[in-house]
Amino acid sequence: MLAAVVLARLVDLIGLRAVPVSLREATLLKPSARRIRSITQRRRLMRKHRQDNEVKCREFADSLPQTIVEMDGNGTLTFANRGALDIFGYTQEDYDKGLNALQMLIPEDRENAKETIQKSFRGETVGTIEYTALRKDGTTFPVIVHSIPVMLEKQIVGIRGILVDITEQKRLEDELKKHANHLEELVEERTGALREKLEEELNERNEEIKAVNASIIKRLTQKIDQIDNVAKTRERLRTTPDVSTGLNLVLDTALEGLGMDAGAIYTIDLKMNAARLRNFKSRIEGIRVDESFSLDAKFACMGAVKQNRAVSKVIGQQEQSILKTASIHCAPIHLGKELHGFLALGSKDAQVLDNSDLAILGLYADLASTIFETQSLTVTPVKEGENGTKRRFELEFGNAYLVKNNVEKAFEVFADNVLSGFEGLCITREFPPSVRKKYGLEKTPIIWLTEERTEGQMTVHTLQDLSIIIGNFLEKTRRGIVLLDGSEYLITNHGFESFIRFLQLNRSRIEYNDAILIAPLSEEALEPKQEKLIIREMSTFESKQDL
Secondary structure: OHHHHHHHHHHHHHOOOOOOOOHHHHHOOOOOHHHHHHHHHHHHHHHHHHHHHHHHHHHHHHOOOOEEEEEOOOOEEEEEOHHHHHHHOOOHHHHHHOOEHHHHEOHHHHHHHHHHHHHHHOOOOOOEEEEEEEOOOOOEEEEEEEEEEEEEOOEEEEEEEEEEEOHHHHHHHHHHHHHHHHHHHHOHHHHHHHHHHHHHHHHHHHHHHHHHHHHHHHHHHHHHHHHHHHHHHHHHHOOOOOHHHHHHHHHHHHHHHHOOOEEEEEEEEOOOOEEEEEEEEEOOOOOOOOOEEEOOOOEOOHHHHHHOOOEEEEOOOOOEOOOOOOEEEEEEEEEOOEEEEEEEEEEOOOOOOOHHHHHHHHHHHHHHHHHHHHHHOOOOOOOOOOOOOOOOOOOOOOEEEEEEOOHHHHHHHHHHHHOOOOOEEEEEOOOHHHHHHHHOOOOOOEEEEOOOOOOOOEEEOOHHHHHHHHHHHHHHOOOOEEEEOOHHHHHHHHOHHHHHHHHHHHHHHHHHOOOEEEEEEOHHHOOHHHHHHHHHHOEEOOOOOOO
Protein backbone atom coordinates (compact mmCIF):
# COMPACT_ATOMS: atom_id res chain seq x y z
CA MET A 1 0.00 0.00 0.00
CA LEU A 2 1.48 3.29 -1.04
CA ALA A 3 -0.34 4.89 1.86
CA ALA A 4 1.83 2.97 4.27
CA VAL A 5 4.99 3.80 2.33
CA VAL A 6 4.50 7.52 2.36
CA LEU A 7 3.17 7.62 5.94
CA ALA A 8 6.16 5.69 7.18
CA ARG A 9 8.39 8.37 5.62
CA LEU A 10 6.24 11.28 6.70
CA VAL A 11 5.87 10.02 10.25
CA ASP A 12 9.60 9.93 10.50
CA LEU A 13 9.81 13.49 9.13
CA ILE A 14 7.19 14.85 11.52
CA GLY A 15 8.06 12.56 14.45
CA LEU A 16 9.28 14.15 17.64
CA ARG A 17 12.14 12.89 19.73
CA ALA A 18 12.74 13.60 23.38
CA VAL A 19 16.00 15.48 24.03
CA PRO A 20 17.88 14.21 27.13
CA VAL A 21 18.37 16.92 29.72
CA SER A 22 20.88 16.43 32.51
CA LEU A 23 19.94 17.24 36.11
CA ARG A 24 22.38 20.18 36.08
CA GLU A 25 20.81 21.54 32.86
CA ALA A 26 17.29 21.00 34.21
CA THR A 27 18.00 23.18 37.26
CA LEU A 28 19.12 25.99 34.93
CA LEU A 29 15.98 25.94 32.76
CA LYS A 30 13.85 29.05 32.68
CA PRO A 31 10.13 28.88 33.75
CA SER A 32 9.12 28.29 30.10
CA ALA A 33 10.70 24.83 30.37
CA ARG A 34 7.51 23.56 31.99
CA ARG A 35 5.60 24.37 28.87
CA ILE A 36 8.28 22.65 26.77
CA ARG A 37 8.00 19.52 28.90
CA SER A 38 4.23 19.55 28.51
CA ILE A 39 4.64 19.58 24.72
CA THR A 40 7.13 16.71 24.97
CA GLN A 41 4.67 14.63 26.98
CA ARG A 42 1.86 15.19 24.51
CA ARG A 43 4.20 14.29 21.67
CA ARG A 44 4.93 10.93 23.30
CA LEU A 45 1.26 10.10 23.05
CA MET A 46 1.22 11.19 19.40
CA ARG A 47 4.29 9.00 18.78
CA LYS A 48 2.50 5.99 20.30
CA HIS A 49 -0.40 6.31 17.87
CA ARG A 50 1.97 7.17 15.07
CA GLN A 51 3.89 3.92 15.66
CA ASP A 52 0.63 1.91 15.60
CA ASN A 53 -0.33 3.58 12.31
CA GLU A 54 3.16 3.06 10.89
CA VAL A 55 2.96 -0.73 11.51
CA LYS A 56 -0.47 -0.94 9.83
CA CYS A 57 0.62 1.11 6.84
CA ARG A 58 3.91 -0.75 6.42
CA GLU A 59 2.03 -4.06 6.21
CA PHE A 60 -0.33 -2.50 3.67
CA ALA A 61 2.59 -1.17 1.58
CA ASP A 62 4.31 -4.55 1.53
CA SER A 63 1.10 -6.15 0.23
CA LEU A 64 1.09 -3.98 -2.92
CA PRO A 65 2.11 -5.79 -6.13
CA GLN A 66 3.81 -2.64 -7.45
CA THR A 67 7.52 -2.03 -6.99
CA ILE A 68 8.05 1.29 -5.20
CA VAL A 69 11.39 2.86 -4.25
CA GLU A 70 12.71 6.24 -3.13
CA MET A 71 16.24 7.56 -3.56
CA ASP A 72 18.35 10.62 -2.92
CA GLY A 73 20.37 12.61 -5.45
CA ASN A 74 23.14 9.99 -5.51
CA GLY A 75 20.73 7.16 -6.28
CA THR A 76 20.99 5.73 -2.76
CA LEU A 77 17.73 4.01 -1.76
CA THR A 78 15.96 5.70 1.16
CA PHE A 79 12.92 3.41 0.93
CA ALA A 80 11.97 0.16 -0.79
CA ASN A 81 8.80 -1.87 -0.23
CA ARG A 82 8.73 -5.65 -0.06
CA GLY A 83 7.84 -5.90 -3.75
CA ALA A 84 10.96 -3.91 -4.66
CA LEU A 85 13.29 -6.13 -2.61
CA ASP A 86 11.73 -9.33 -3.96
CA ILE A 87 11.82 -8.36 -7.65
CA PHE A 88 15.53 -7.50 -7.44
CA GLY A 89 16.36 -10.50 -5.24
CA TYR A 90 17.58 -8.52 -2.23
CA THR A 91 16.82 -9.19 1.44
CA GLN A 92 15.88 -6.77 4.20
CA GLU A 93 19.44 -7.20 5.52
CA ASP A 94 20.82 -6.08 2.15
CA TYR A 95 18.59 -3.01 2.29
CA ASP A 96 19.61 -2.17 5.85
CA LYS A 97 23.29 -2.22 4.77
CA GLY A 98 22.52 0.23 1.98
CA LEU A 99 21.60 -0.18 -1.68
CA ASN A 100 22.08 2.09 -4.67
CA ALA A 101 19.43 2.19 -7.39
CA LEU A 102 22.06 2.72 -10.10
CA GLN A 103 23.65 -0.65 -9.25
CA MET A 104 20.28 -2.26 -10.03
CA LEU A 105 20.64 -1.33 -13.72
CA ILE A 106 22.98 -2.69 -16.37
CA PRO A 107 26.11 -0.53 -16.85
CA GLU A 108 24.87 0.83 -20.20
CA ASP A 109 21.79 2.38 -18.54
CA ARG A 110 23.41 3.80 -15.39
CA GLU A 111 24.61 7.08 -16.87
CA ASN A 112 21.19 7.67 -18.41
CA ALA A 113 19.51 6.96 -15.05
CA LYS A 114 21.93 9.26 -13.24
CA GLU A 115 21.11 12.08 -15.66
CA THR A 116 17.39 11.43 -15.15
CA ILE A 117 17.79 11.74 -11.36
CA GLN A 118 19.61 15.06 -11.78
CA LYS A 119 16.85 16.35 -14.07
CA SER A 120 14.22 15.39 -11.50
CA PHE A 121 16.07 17.26 -8.77
CA ARG A 122 16.14 20.31 -11.05
CA GLY A 123 12.37 20.07 -11.30
CA GLU A 124 12.29 18.91 -14.95
CA THR A 125 9.58 16.46 -16.00
CA VAL A 126 11.08 13.12 -17.02
CA GLY A 127 7.96 10.96 -17.40
CA THR A 128 8.25 7.22 -17.98
CA ILE A 129 11.57 5.66 -19.13
CA GLU A 130 12.48 2.09 -20.04
CA TYR A 131 15.58 0.45 -18.50
CA THR A 132 17.17 -2.97 -18.24
CA ALA A 133 17.22 -3.91 -14.55
CA LEU A 134 19.89 -6.05 -12.91
CA ARG A 135 19.06 -8.54 -10.15
CA LYS A 136 21.38 -9.44 -7.31
CA ASP A 137 22.14 -12.80 -8.97
CA GLY A 138 23.20 -11.08 -12.20
CA THR A 139 20.12 -11.83 -14.30
CA THR A 140 18.38 -8.97 -16.10
CA PHE A 141 14.82 -8.00 -16.97
CA PRO A 142 13.15 -5.00 -18.65
CA VAL A 143 11.26 -2.37 -16.63
CA ILE A 144 9.57 0.96 -17.17
CA VAL A 145 10.06 3.56 -14.44
CA HIS A 146 7.78 6.49 -13.69
CA SER A 147 9.58 9.10 -11.56
CA ILE A 148 7.82 11.47 -9.15
CA PRO A 149 9.68 14.14 -7.13
CA VAL A 150 9.32 13.94 -3.32
CA MET A 151 8.58 17.42 -1.99
CA LEU A 152 9.14 18.80 1.51
CA GLU A 153 8.44 22.46 2.24
CA LYS A 154 8.44 23.23 -1.49
CA GLN A 155 11.88 21.65 -1.92
CA ILE A 156 12.69 18.44 -3.81
CA VAL A 157 14.27 16.08 -1.27
CA GLY A 158 14.14 12.83 -3.19
CA ILE A 159 12.81 10.87 -6.13
CA ARG A 160 10.09 8.23 -5.91
CA GLY A 161 10.11 5.57 -8.63
CA ILE A 162 7.18 3.33 -9.54
CA LEU A 163 8.56 0.37 -11.49
CA VAL A 164 6.62 -2.02 -13.72
CA ASP A 165 8.17 -5.27 -14.92
CA ILE A 166 7.47 -5.46 -18.67
CA THR A 167 9.05 -8.86 -19.21
CA GLU A 168 5.71 -10.29 -20.27
CA GLN A 169 5.15 -7.42 -22.68
CA LYS A 170 8.58 -7.98 -24.23
CA ARG A 171 7.92 -11.69 -24.44
CA LEU A 172 4.69 -11.04 -26.29
CA GLU A 173 6.49 -8.71 -28.67
CA ASP A 174 9.16 -11.32 -29.37
CA GLU A 175 6.58 -14.04 -29.78
CA LEU A 176 4.54 -12.00 -32.22
CA LYS A 177 7.63 -11.19 -34.22
CA LYS A 178 8.58 -14.87 -34.37
CA HIS A 179 5.10 -15.75 -35.58
CA ALA A 180 5.27 -13.03 -38.21
CA ASN A 181 8.62 -14.26 -39.48
CA HIS A 182 7.45 -17.86 -39.56
CA LEU A 183 4.29 -17.01 -41.46
CA GLU A 184 6.32 -14.92 -43.89
CA GLU A 185 8.47 -17.94 -44.68
CA LEU A 186 5.48 -20.29 -45.08
CA VAL A 187 3.06 -18.13 -47.00
CA GLU A 188 4.88 -15.34 -48.78
CA GLU A 189 1.78 -14.04 -50.49
CA ARG A 190 -0.06 -13.61 -47.17
CA THR A 191 2.82 -12.12 -45.25
CA GLY A 192 1.77 -8.52 -45.60
CA ALA A 193 -1.78 -9.11 -44.39
CA LEU A 194 -0.72 -11.28 -41.47
CA ARG A 195 2.02 -8.88 -40.39
CA GLU A 196 -0.42 -6.02 -40.46
CA LYS A 197 -2.87 -7.97 -38.31
CA LEU A 198 -0.20 -9.00 -35.80
CA GLU A 199 1.15 -5.48 -35.55
CA GLU A 200 -2.36 -4.22 -34.97
CA GLU A 201 -2.85 -6.74 -32.16
CA LEU A 202 0.51 -5.78 -30.69
CA ASN A 203 -0.39 -2.09 -30.81
CA GLU A 204 -3.71 -2.81 -29.15
CA ARG A 205 -1.98 -4.78 -26.41
CA ASN A 206 0.59 -2.01 -25.93
CA GLU A 207 -2.20 0.54 -25.62
CA GLU A 208 -3.91 -1.65 -23.03
CA ILE A 209 -0.70 -1.93 -21.03
CA LYS A 210 -0.12 1.82 -21.22
CA ALA A 211 -3.68 2.46 -20.04
CA VAL A 212 -3.25 0.07 -17.10
CA ASN A 213 0.08 1.66 -16.16
CA ALA A 214 -1.42 5.15 -16.35
CA SER A 215 -4.31 4.05 -14.15
CA ILE A 216 -1.94 2.56 -11.58
CA ILE A 217 0.21 5.69 -11.47
CA LYS A 218 -2.86 7.91 -11.11
CA ARG A 219 -4.20 5.79 -8.26
CA LEU A 220 -0.89 5.72 -6.43
CA THR A 221 -0.49 9.48 -6.80
CA GLN A 222 -3.95 9.89 -5.28
CA LYS A 223 -2.91 7.74 -2.30
CA ILE A 224 0.16 9.93 -1.82
CA ASP A 225 -2.02 13.04 -1.61
CA GLN A 226 -4.37 11.36 0.88
CA ILE A 227 -1.51 10.31 3.14
CA ASP A 228 -0.04 13.81 2.95
CA ASN A 229 -3.40 15.17 4.15
CA VAL A 230 -3.42 12.75 7.10
CA ALA A 231 0.12 13.73 8.10
CA LYS A 232 -0.62 17.45 7.86
CA THR A 233 -3.79 17.00 9.90
CA ARG A 234 -1.88 15.15 12.60
CA GLU A 235 0.55 18.07 12.80
CA ARG A 236 -2.27 20.63 13.03
CA LEU A 237 -4.00 18.66 15.80
CA ARG A 238 -1.08 19.42 18.10
CA THR A 239 -2.18 23.05 18.28
CA THR A 240 -5.98 22.62 18.44
CA PRO A 241 -7.43 24.21 21.60
CA ASP A 242 -10.11 21.60 22.40
CA VAL A 243 -11.60 18.24 21.46
CA SER A 244 -14.48 19.66 19.39
CA THR A 245 -12.13 21.76 17.24
CA GLY A 246 -9.88 18.76 16.69
CA LEU A 247 -12.77 16.49 15.65
CA ASN A 248 -14.05 19.15 13.22
CA LEU A 249 -10.59 19.30 11.65
CA VAL A 250 -10.57 15.51 11.23
CA LEU A 251 -14.00 15.59 9.56
CA ASP A 252 -13.06 18.44 7.20
CA THR A 253 -9.88 16.74 5.98
CA ALA A 254 -11.53 13.30 5.72
CA LEU A 255 -14.35 14.71 3.55
CA GLU A 256 -11.83 16.48 1.33
CA GLY A 257 -9.35 13.62 1.13
CA LEU A 258 -11.88 10.89 0.32
CA GLY A 259 -14.24 13.05 -1.74
CA MET A 260 -17.28 12.58 0.53
CA ASP A 261 -20.37 14.75 1.04
CA ALA A 262 -21.17 14.32 4.75
CA GLY A 263 -19.48 13.01 7.87
CA ALA A 264 -20.16 12.44 11.55
CA ILE A 265 -18.34 11.23 14.66
CA TYR A 266 -20.37 9.31 17.24
CA THR A 267 -19.31 8.04 20.66
CA ILE A 268 -20.77 4.82 22.07
CA ASP A 269 -22.27 4.36 25.53
CA LEU A 270 -22.44 0.59 26.02
CA LYS A 271 -24.15 0.98 29.40
CA MET A 272 -27.02 2.93 27.82
CA ASN A 273 -26.78 0.88 24.59
CA ALA A 274 -26.70 4.12 22.61
CA ALA A 275 -24.59 6.14 20.17
CA ARG A 276 -24.32 9.91 20.68
CA LEU A 277 -23.33 12.54 18.12
CA ARG A 278 -20.12 14.48 18.84
CA ASN A 279 -19.45 16.32 15.57
CA PHE A 280 -21.17 16.59 12.17
CA LYS A 281 -20.20 18.13 8.80
CA SER A 282 -22.17 18.23 5.54
CA ARG A 283 -21.75 19.65 2.05
CA ILE A 284 -25.37 18.75 1.26
CA GLU A 285 -27.87 21.40 2.24
CA GLY A 286 -30.69 20.30 4.51
CA ILE A 287 -29.20 17.08 5.91
CA ARG A 288 -30.01 16.42 9.57
CA VAL A 289 -28.72 13.49 11.62
CA ASP A 290 -29.93 11.93 14.87
CA GLU A 291 -28.31 13.32 18.01
CA SER A 292 -28.47 9.81 19.50
CA PHE A 293 -29.87 6.41 18.64
CA SER A 294 -30.00 2.88 20.02
CA LEU A 295 -27.23 0.47 19.09
CA ASP A 296 -30.03 -1.89 18.04
CA ALA A 297 -31.12 0.54 15.29
CA LYS A 298 -31.07 -0.79 11.72
CA PHE A 299 -28.60 1.76 10.39
CA ALA A 300 -26.11 0.38 7.89
CA CYS A 301 -23.26 2.10 9.72
CA MET A 302 -23.76 -0.19 12.72
CA GLY A 303 -21.84 -2.85 10.80
CA ALA A 304 -18.61 -1.06 11.76
CA VAL A 305 -19.65 -1.26 15.43
CA LYS A 306 -20.79 -4.88 15.42
CA GLN A 307 -17.90 -6.15 13.29
CA ASN A 308 -15.39 -3.76 14.90
CA ARG A 309 -13.76 -3.02 11.53
CA ALA A 310 -14.05 -0.55 8.66
CA VAL A 311 -17.01 -1.15 6.33
CA SER A 312 -18.24 0.42 3.08
CA LYS A 313 -21.53 -0.28 1.34
CA VAL A 314 -24.29 1.04 -0.88
CA ILE A 315 -27.58 1.56 0.98
CA GLY A 316 -30.19 -1.02 -0.08
CA GLN A 317 -33.94 -0.57 -0.26
CA GLN A 318 -34.49 -2.15 3.17
CA GLU A 319 -31.64 -0.24 4.86
CA GLN A 320 -31.13 3.24 6.32
CA SER A 321 -28.14 5.56 6.41
CA ILE A 322 -27.56 7.74 9.47
CA LEU A 323 -26.23 10.40 7.05
CA LYS A 324 -29.18 10.04 4.61
CA THR A 325 -26.72 9.30 1.76
CA ALA A 326 -26.67 6.72 -1.03
CA SER A 327 -23.56 5.02 0.38
CA ILE A 328 -22.01 4.89 3.84
CA HIS A 329 -18.39 4.27 4.89
CA CYS A 330 -17.49 3.75 8.57
CA ALA A 331 -14.46 2.95 10.74
CA PRO A 332 -14.39 2.22 14.50
CA ILE A 333 -12.71 4.60 16.95
CA HIS A 334 -10.87 2.89 19.82
CA LEU A 335 -9.82 4.21 23.20
CA GLY A 336 -7.07 1.88 24.31
CA LYS A 337 -8.34 -1.61 23.48
CA GLU A 338 -12.01 -0.70 23.78
CA LEU A 339 -14.46 0.53 21.18
CA HIS A 340 -15.20 4.20 21.90
CA GLY A 341 -17.20 5.28 18.83
CA PHE A 342 -17.10 5.41 15.05
CA LEU A 343 -16.37 7.76 12.14
CA ALA A 344 -19.02 7.75 9.38
CA LEU A 345 -18.65 9.34 5.93
CA GLY A 346 -21.37 9.42 3.29
CA SER A 347 -21.60 10.08 -0.45
CA LYS A 348 -24.50 11.07 -2.69
CA ASP A 349 -23.14 8.50 -5.16
CA ALA A 350 -23.58 4.76 -4.77
CA GLN A 351 -19.93 3.80 -4.34
CA VAL A 352 -17.94 1.21 -2.39
CA LEU A 353 -14.44 2.02 -1.12
CA ASP A 354 -11.62 -0.42 -1.91
CA ASN A 355 -9.20 -1.69 0.73
CA SER A 356 -6.72 1.15 0.23
CA ASP A 357 -9.45 3.79 0.77
CA LEU A 358 -10.72 1.92 3.82
CA ALA A 359 -7.16 2.01 5.19
CA ILE A 360 -7.13 5.80 4.75
CA LEU A 361 -10.52 6.01 6.49
CA GLY A 362 -9.02 3.99 9.35
CA LEU A 363 -6.17 6.50 9.67
CA TYR A 364 -8.68 9.34 10.09
CA ALA A 365 -10.48 7.28 12.76
CA ASP A 366 -7.11 6.83 14.50
CA LEU A 367 -6.66 10.62 14.52
CA ALA A 368 -10.02 10.93 16.31
CA SER A 369 -8.90 8.23 18.74
CA THR A 370 -5.76 10.24 19.49
CA ILE A 371 -7.88 13.28 20.34
CA PHE A 372 -10.11 11.31 22.73
CA GLU A 373 -7.10 9.54 24.27
CA THR A 374 -5.31 12.83 24.99
CA GLN A 375 -8.45 14.19 26.67
CA SER A 376 -8.60 11.19 29.02
CA LEU A 377 -4.99 11.47 30.28
CA THR A 378 -5.41 14.47 32.55
CA VAL A 379 -6.07 14.78 36.28
CA THR A 380 -6.92 17.83 38.38
CA PRO A 381 -4.93 18.23 41.62
CA VAL A 382 -7.25 18.58 44.64
CA LYS A 383 -6.46 19.15 48.30
CA GLU A 384 -8.22 16.95 50.84
CA GLY A 385 -8.44 19.92 53.18
CA GLU A 386 -6.55 22.61 55.06
CA ASN A 387 -6.61 21.00 58.50
CA GLY A 388 -3.11 22.14 59.40
CA THR A 389 -2.24 18.72 60.80
CA LYS A 390 1.50 18.35 61.31
CA ARG A 391 3.06 15.64 59.18
CA ARG A 392 4.19 12.60 61.11
CA PHE A 393 6.50 11.61 58.26
CA GLU A 394 8.74 14.52 57.31
CA LEU A 395 9.92 13.92 53.74
CA GLU A 396 12.15 16.24 51.73
CA PHE A 397 10.60 17.73 48.62
CA GLY A 398 12.47 17.04 45.39
CA ASN A 399 13.20 13.43 46.44
CA ALA A 400 11.98 9.97 45.40
CA TYR A 401 11.57 7.45 48.26
CA LEU A 402 11.66 3.65 48.00
CA VAL A 403 9.67 1.79 50.68
CA LYS A 404 10.91 -1.81 50.80
CA ASN A 405 8.54 -4.70 51.43
CA ASN A 406 5.84 -2.63 53.12
CA VAL A 407 2.97 -1.40 50.95
CA GLU A 408 0.87 -0.42 53.97
CA LYS A 409 3.61 1.88 55.27
CA ALA A 410 3.90 3.56 51.85
CA PHE A 411 0.13 4.28 51.82
CA GLU A 412 0.33 5.51 55.43
CA VAL A 413 3.13 7.96 54.57
CA PHE A 414 1.28 9.14 51.44
CA ALA A 415 -2.02 9.65 53.29
CA ASP A 416 -0.24 11.47 56.14
CA ASN A 417 1.23 14.05 53.72
CA VAL A 418 -1.96 14.45 51.64
CA LEU A 419 -4.21 14.86 54.69
CA SER A 420 -1.76 17.50 55.97
CA GLY A 421 -2.74 19.79 53.10
CA PHE A 422 -0.62 18.73 50.10
CA GLU A 423 -2.10 17.76 46.72
CA GLY A 424 -1.56 14.11 45.87
CA LEU A 425 -1.82 11.61 43.02
CA CYS A 426 -2.31 7.95 43.94
CA ILE A 427 -1.35 5.26 41.39
CA THR A 428 -2.20 1.79 42.64
CA ARG A 429 -3.11 -1.81 41.81
CA GLU A 430 -5.76 -1.76 44.58
CA PHE A 431 -9.43 -1.01 43.85
CA PRO A 432 -9.76 2.82 44.24
CA PRO A 433 -12.98 2.81 46.39
CA SER A 434 -11.23 0.49 48.87
CA VAL A 435 -8.23 2.85 49.04
CA ARG A 436 -10.46 5.88 49.65
CA LYS A 437 -12.34 4.14 52.45
CA LYS A 438 -9.23 2.72 54.13
CA TYR A 439 -7.14 5.92 54.13
CA GLY A 440 -9.81 8.63 54.13
CA LEU A 441 -8.94 9.97 50.66
CA GLU A 442 -12.17 11.53 49.42
CA LYS A 443 -10.91 13.94 46.73
CA THR A 444 -7.40 12.82 45.79
CA PRO A 445 -7.27 11.50 42.17
CA ILE A 446 -6.57 7.76 42.07
CA ILE A 447 -5.30 5.96 38.96
CA TRP A 448 -6.02 2.22 38.83
CA LEU A 449 -3.34 0.10 37.11
CA THR A 450 -5.36 -2.41 35.06
CA GLU A 451 -6.01 -3.36 31.44
CA GLU A 452 -9.78 -3.29 31.90
CA ARG A 453 -11.71 -0.02 31.75
CA THR A 454 -14.22 0.36 34.57
CA GLU A 455 -17.13 2.79 34.76
CA GLY A 456 -16.35 5.65 37.13
CA GLN A 457 -12.66 4.76 37.51
CA MET A 458 -9.63 6.21 35.72
CA THR A 459 -7.59 3.24 34.51
CA VAL A 460 -4.14 3.08 32.87
CA HIS A 461 -2.10 0.15 31.59
CA THR A 462 0.85 1.52 29.58
CA LEU A 463 3.95 3.30 30.84
CA GLN A 464 3.51 5.99 28.17
CA ASP A 465 0.02 6.94 29.36
CA LEU A 466 1.06 6.82 33.01
CA SER A 467 4.05 9.07 32.32
CA ILE A 468 1.81 11.64 30.61
CA ILE A 469 -0.60 11.69 33.60
CA ILE A 470 2.23 12.17 36.12
CA GLY A 471 3.76 14.96 34.01
CA ASN A 472 0.42 16.79 33.70
CA PHE A 473 -0.21 16.47 37.44
CA LEU A 474 3.22 17.84 38.42
CA GLU A 475 2.80 20.82 36.11
CA LYS A 476 -0.52 21.78 37.71
CA THR A 477 0.55 21.57 41.37
CA ARG A 478 3.19 22.94 43.69
CA ARG A 479 4.91 20.44 45.96
CA GLY A 480 2.75 17.52 44.93
CA ILE A 481 2.93 14.01 46.42
CA VAL A 482 2.88 11.00 44.06
CA LEU A 483 2.37 7.40 45.27
CA LEU A 484 3.46 4.76 42.75
CA ASP A 485 2.11 1.41 43.99
CA GLY A 486 2.33 -1.36 41.40
CA SER A 487 5.93 -1.33 40.18
CA GLU A 488 5.91 -5.13 40.04
CA TYR A 489 2.85 -5.01 37.73
CA LEU A 490 4.54 -2.49 35.42
CA ILE A 491 7.77 -4.51 35.29
CA THR A 492 5.88 -7.75 34.51
CA ASN A 493 3.84 -6.19 31.69
CA HIS A 494 6.44 -3.89 30.11
CA GLY A 495 9.86 -5.29 31.06
CA PHE A 496 12.45 -3.98 33.50
CA GLU A 497 14.39 -1.85 30.99
CA SER A 498 11.27 0.12 30.02
CA PHE A 499 10.34 0.52 33.69
CA ILE A 500 13.75 1.83 34.77
CA ARG A 501 13.69 4.43 31.96
CA PHE A 502 10.19 5.43 33.11
CA LEU A 503 11.46 5.73 36.71
CA GLN A 504 14.49 7.80 35.68
CA LEU A 505 12.34 10.24 33.70
CA ASN A 506 9.84 10.77 36.50
CA ARG A 507 12.51 11.04 39.20
CA SER A 508 13.93 13.98 37.23
CA ARG A 509 10.44 15.50 37.03
CA ILE A 510 10.02 15.09 40.80
CA GLU A 511 13.29 16.92 41.42
CA TYR A 512 12.54 19.69 38.94
CA ASN A 513 9.00 20.33 40.26
CA ASP A 514 10.05 20.09 43.95
CA ALA A 515 7.64 17.21 44.54
CA ILE A 516 7.81 13.84 46.34
CA LEU A 517 7.58 10.31 44.92
CA ILE A 518 6.79 7.38 47.24
CA ALA A 519 7.13 3.87 45.75
CA PRO A 520 6.69 0.57 47.67
CA LEU A 521 8.51 -2.41 46.17
CA SER A 522 8.99 -6.09 47.07
CA GLU A 523 12.66 -7.07 46.99
CA GLU A 524 11.71 -10.68 46.24
CA ALA A 525 10.23 -9.62 42.90
CA LEU A 526 13.59 -8.32 41.65
CA GLU A 527 16.94 -9.72 40.67
CA PRO A 528 19.91 -8.27 42.62
CA LYS A 529 21.09 -6.20 39.64
CA GLN A 530 17.61 -4.77 39.13
CA GLU A 531 17.27 -3.87 42.79
CA LYS A 532 20.59 -2.01 42.73
CA LEU A 533 19.51 0.03 39.68
CA ILE A 534 16.27 1.07 41.39
CA ILE A 535 18.01 1.92 44.67
CA ARG A 536 20.44 4.10 42.69
CA GLU A 537 17.51 6.18 41.42
CA MET A 538 15.74 6.54 44.79
CA SER A 539 16.36 7.12 48.48
CA THR A 540 15.44 4.26 50.81
CA PHE A 541 12.70 5.38 53.20
CA GLU A 542 13.70 5.28 56.86
CA SER A 543 11.57 6.42 59.80
CA LYS A 544 11.83 6.41 63.55
CA GLN A 545 8.35 4.94 63.52
CA ASP A 546 7.78 1.23 63.11
CA LEU A 547 8.77 0.28 59.60
